[in-house]
Every structure is written in C-alpha cells, then in structure tokens.
Amino acid sequence: MAAGGIVLRRGSAPLIAVVRQRKRNEWVLPKGKLDDGETPKEAAHREVLEETGHEVAVHEFLGTLVYQSGGRSKVVHFWRMEADGGPVRKLMNDIKAVDWLTLDDAIARLSREYERAFLNQVGPIALAAAGPAAPLLPPEPAQAADDIDAALQTLTPAEAASVDELRHGLLQKVKAWLRGEA
Secondary structure: EEEEEEEEEEEOEEEEEEEOOOOOOEEEEEEEOOOOOOHHHHHHHHHHHHHOOOOOEEEEEEEEEEEEEOEEEEEEEEEEEEEEOOOOOOOOOOOOEEEEHHHHHHHOOOOOOHHHHHHHHHHHHHEEEEEEEOOOOOOOOOHHHHHHHHOOOOOOOOHHHHHHHHHHHHHHHHHHOOOOOO
C-alpha cells in the first residue's frame, strides 16, 4: 500500500510536480509506502514533502492506481495537493530532481505508461477542482498614483497635457460612479 499526490502549483498556467528517481532514473508521480500506523492520507502528505521538498495542502481524494511490480500488485492512493511558495526542505536521497510542468508536459514526461494513463484521467479533474488561478490584484491606489506620476516625468509637455486632460476626465467619471450617477 502506498500513497501520493497530484501536486499543483498555481501560476499563469497551473503546473504539476513530477519527480526523477535516482536509482532508476525514471520520472514518476510523487508517492511512497505507508509507514506503520500511518493513514494513506498522512503518508501521501509526508511522501510528497520528502520527494518534492514542498509543503502542501492536501485536498480531495482523486483515485487509486493499481499495477503489477515484481510479481505483486501495488496499490497507490492519490490526493489533489497544492504547493505554495518554494521548497522548505531538501529532497530525499532517492529523488534527484523535481520538475513543474503543464498537464500535457507532465503526462509526456512520465516514464511509466500506467502513470501516464492515470494522470491523463485524473489530471483534468485535479485542475478543475483547483479552480481558476487567483486574479492579479491591482496595486494599492497610492502606489498606482506614484507609478503614474513617475511615468509622466518621461513625457514631452504636449504628451503630458493630453494625459492630464485624460486623467481629469477619468477622475470625473470615477467620482460620478462613486456618487451613483453613472
């Protein structure tokens, strides 16, 4: 029995973690065996931290992958996980690299056909469950005004007059909107 994660990192396009094993030099999904007394969900969290170096939030269960290895059936439970920020620890010795790839690139990179098929099925579900990336927040009003003023310093007098006229018109529209007149 083993457990792991489909680990997402948000950005302009969501990325999925794949890890390169040192021993076999294969690209795989982060996963590993349960320790004594550990639940599959706890093991998934621990294994992903050890193999990717990233702390993750564990979300919904995505499914179970069963395959043959060494004449025995291996059962791996997977959860959707999200990493935020950079790594918080070194990779375990068994792992030589972590790559963050788009879903299509992650599927193509995986060395094992059964993992490619599994990620092909659950990857879109994981991305949909994660929802859209958070929108970029606008700058604080004071910072935005400072940025505009700095940009105005580079304009010719004629360009600056046009911008001032445009700024005045926009300011009047915003004030009217705030008063409920627009």
